[in-house]
Amino acid sequence: MKIAIAGGSGFVGTALIDELLKENHDLYILTRHPEKYKKQPRLQYIGWLTENAKPEEQLAGLDGFINLAGESLNDGRWTPERKRRIVESRIDACKEMNRILSTLPNKVSVIINASAIGYYGISDKDAFIESSESIGDDFLARTVKLWEKEAAKSRAYSNRLVLTRFGVILGENGGALPMMVLPYKLFGGGRLGKGNQWLSWIHIQDVVRAISFCISDQGTEGPVNFTAPTPVQMDAFGKTIGTVMHRPHWFPVPPFILKTALGEMSMMVLEGQKVLPAKLKEEGFTFTFPSLKEALQAILKKDSHV
Template identity: 80%
Template sequence: MKIAIAGGSGFVGTALIDELSKENHDIYILTRHPEKFKKQTNLTYIGWLTEEATPEMHLEGLEVFINLAGESLNSGRWTPERKRRIVESRIEASKEMNRIISILPSKVSVIINASAIGYYGISDDETFTETSESIGDDFLARTVQLWEKEAAKSRSYSKRMIFTRFGVILGEKDGALPMIAFPYKLFGGGKIGKGNQWLSWIHIHDAVRAIIFCMNDARIEGPVNFTAPNPVQMDTFGKTIGTVLHRPHWLTVPPFFLKNLLGEMSILVLEGQNVLPTKLKEEGFTFSFPTLKEALQNILKEDSHV
């Protein structure tokens, strides 16, 4: 298949390209700086989001558009300027995706647009599935709502559109896990905040497999929760890290400390939501790492023997 990927240099994009490259697809990576990369077998870098870029010239016959572009939520303290960039980077990428797809001579088979479970808002009590409405009015919820609304304009130019609502993606070197696990390696791990906030997580390997699963399954469209079937509360998350690394779980990081350190960004670890992957399970997706202990044992395997 001919596949375009925006945001291919990020955490998910890099892993996804590695996996798709094994399947002999023709992959086009949209980037502001295509000159930095050399064309590889079945992998071409093309310019976008610059004045001179005309990515549509390379994308005739496109079957799949995967949009993962946007400034990382973990890129630093959420100052007003950074919040502006987080929102605008996603809206800008979605608008350009809409423009490109609207002028292609034929409809693409499927658009897969990154999203996040932040859409649902924060709750210690509710359980969310793809049919749940948003209850959120925080920065993350508003950002995701705007993001999906803009991207949804491409729906009329595709046969299917999917919003991958990612939970916390666990990986060895990227995402939130290295930051959370680091204190445990120094024997200083413990409960973060009140400890009962939900963490809906997914192993990076399953996140990539689920994208490809959705791409290939014509029955799937609309929002899809990319979370493992067994979310945990933050205190359990920490205890499991301690168990896997053979380290104590004994300190407490009070909420006020993280709020002072991270500002509004502290919502990423102090608040959460219990989100289930109902649609993936109904369509027959099988998780390689359905439980947190299995996921952490795989990711932290080298450190767990120290």
């Protein structure tokens, strides 16, 4: 397939490119700085979101579009300016995707648009699947709703639209895990906040395999939860890190410290939701890492000696 990817230089994007190249797809990576990259077999970099950029001129015959673009949630405090950029970067990327698709003579087979489980809102008790209504009115919930609303317009240009609601993605080279592991490396790991908040996680390998699955599985569309089938509470998550790394789990961090240090962004570790991958399981997707311990052992093997 001929597939365009926006946001291909990020944590998920770089892993996804490797996966899709192994499957012999032809990839066209949309970036503001295509000059930084060399053309490779089955891999081209095309300019977008800059003055005079016309990526559609190189995308004739496109089969699929994967939109992962948007400013990271993890890069600093959520100041009013950062919150504005977080929202606008996602909306602008969706608008440009739709503009590009509207110029193509034929509909694409599938659009994969990134989203997040923040859609559902915060709860210590409820479990959410794709058909669950949102109970959230916090910044993340509002952002995801705006994001998905704009992405939904792309349905006019495709046979299928998949909204990948990502949970907390675990990997060695990005995402939240490196910072969560650091206190354990320093023998200072422990419970974050009250400890009973849910963490709906997924291994990066399962993320890229699930995206590939959604591309090829014609029955998969609409919101799809990208979470492992075994979410855990935060205290159990920390204990598992300690077990895998052979480090103590003993130094609790009170909520007020995290709120002081991180501001509103602290909700990403102090609050959570239990989200289950109902659609992926119904469609027959098999997780490589269904359990947290297996996932952490694979990622942290250098530290854990397993």
